Amino acid sequence: MKRLTHPLSIDSLKNSQPAALLLVLIALTILWYLAAFWLNSDLLIKGYERRGMTWDVSRLISDAYSMKRPLLPTPDQIGYELYKSIFETKISSKRSLVYHSGITLSSTLLGFLLGAFLGIVLAIGIVHSRTLERSLMPWVITSQTIPILAIAPMIIVVLGAMNFTGILPKAIISMYLSFFPVTIGMVKGLRAPDTLHMELLATYSASPEQTFRKLRWPSAMPYLFASLKIAIAASLVGAIVGELPTGAQGGLGSRLLSGSYYGQTIQIWSALVVAAILGSVLVALVGYFEKRVNRRMGITG
C-alpha cells in the first residue's frame, strides 16, 4: 500500500527541501545575469556611441557578459577567476587567492581567540562584581558605536609605531570586533542558571568558584556558542578591514583594495566570494564544536 503523507508533514518537507534550495539558487542566478546585463549595457552603449559603432542587441548581450572590467561581473566570470586564482596559480604566488585567504585566516583566528578570551574574562568580571558591571559595561557598549573603519587605521599606525607589524595589528582589530558579542552573550549566559539551581548550590555552601564551574559555565554553553558564531564572522570582517588601510601586502582585504584601484571588478568579486565561503566555513566549524559539546552534555539533535 502506498504510504500517504500529509502535504505539511515532516516527510514531505524533507523531500521538498533540496528542490526548494535549487529553485532559489536558479532564481538568484537568473536575477544576477539580468542585473549584470542591465548595469553593464549602459556602459557599453555609451562606448559604442563614442566610437560611432553600429550595434545590435545580440552583440550587446555577448559584450555585456564578457567585459574585462564590468560594473557587475557574471557568476561564470567570477567562477573562472576563482578557478584560475585557486587551482591554476601556485599557492605561494601573490595572485593566488589561497595565499591571500591564508593571511586573512591567520589574523582572523588569532583575533578570534583573543576576542573570545577577552569577552569571556570581561563577562566573568561583570557577572561577579556590580562595580565592574557599572564601570565596564558602558565602555564595552561605547566601543562598538565607533565605526571600525575610523579606528582601524589608528590602531595599525599606533601599533606600527610600537614596532608591532604583521598579523598582530590586524588580529587586534578582529579582537576589537569579536569580543563584544562574546561579552554580551556570556553575561547573559552566566546569569542563565535558574534560582532553584543557585539555591541548591547555596544549600551545599558552594564557593563562588565552585558555583561557576559546576553551574554557571555549563549553563552558559548555548549562549557561548551562539556568540562565538557571531564573533568569528565579525573577526573575519575585522581582519579584512584591517588589511584595507595599510596597503597591506597580502590578504583578502588587500585584494579588494588593489581590485578597486585598478577597476578589477572581477578580482573584487572573487575576493568577496572567497571571504563569504571562508566565513561560512568558520561559522560551520564553531557549529561542529557546539555539536560535540552538546553530545557530551547529553543534548542530542
Place this chain on the structure above:
Amino acid sequence: MSMTADVFEKSDVLAEFNPPQSARKMITIEDLSLVFETNDGPVNALSHIDLAIEEGGFVSFIGPSGCGKTTLLRVIADLERPTSGTILVDGTSPEDARLNRLYGYVFQAPALFPWRTIASNCKVPLEIFGLSKELQQQKTDKYLELVGLQDFHNKFPWQLSGGMQQRASIARALSFEPQLLLMDEPFGALDEITRDHLNLELLKIWHETGKTVVFVTHSIPEAVLLSTHIVVMSPRPGRIAKIIKSPLAKKRTLADRESPEFVAVMQEVREALANDHRID
C-alpha cells in the same frame, strides 16, 4: 478519648518536646517572625512561630498555600532570614548549619543539572565537599540503589520519568549523609500512585538512617502517613494553628490508612485546618 492524650495544643508542645529523658532537639524556634517588604506593603509570612523538633522525628508542615510552610522550611535552611525571633539548628544558627552542610534539601522540582547523568548529578555535593573519587562512587552507588535507581547511573535526567528524577534528587540529598533532611513538597507534582510508592520508600529510608525529616506538604493523608508530628499552619499571617502528635506506630504501611487511628488523625488535621480557616 484516647486520642486527646496524644494531641497537644500549641502551648503544651514545648513541654511535650522537653521530657526529662528527651531526645536531643534538632531545631528550636522561639517567637520567630518574618515580614516580606513588598510594593503593596509588608506581608507577614511568618508570625510568632514557636516550635521544637527533636532528633529523629519526622515532622510535617501542612496548610493551605500562603500559610508560610515553605517559608518556614527555607528559614531553617538559611534560604530566608527571619525578621525577629530566634532559631537554632543543631544548636547553631541556620547559617552555620548550612555552612557545616548539616542538612540536605529536596526541592519541589528535582532540580537536576540537565547536562549531567544521574550518577554525576548525585556527585555534585560530593565534589563540592571534596570527597575522594572512590568515596564519591561508593556513596553514589549506595544511595542510588537505596532509591531504586541502580540501573540508571548513566541516563540523563530527561530520559527518566518525573518520579524517577525526584528519586534521584532524594539520592543526591542523602549522598553526603546529612543528619537533617528538609523536603519541600517533594512529591507534589507526582501522580498518586508514584507518590504512594515514594512515601513508602521515604519511610523506609527514614527507618534505616534515623535522620530527622522536616517535610512540607499540602496532602493530609501524606502528612498523616509519614509524620511523627504534624504542624498545622494557617495563612495571613502565617502561623502555627496546632501541632498534632501522631499516635501511629513508627512502622507504617499503606494499609494503615484504613485503620481507625489513621482516620482519626486525618480528622484531627482536617478540623484544625477548618477551625482556623478564615475568609478575609
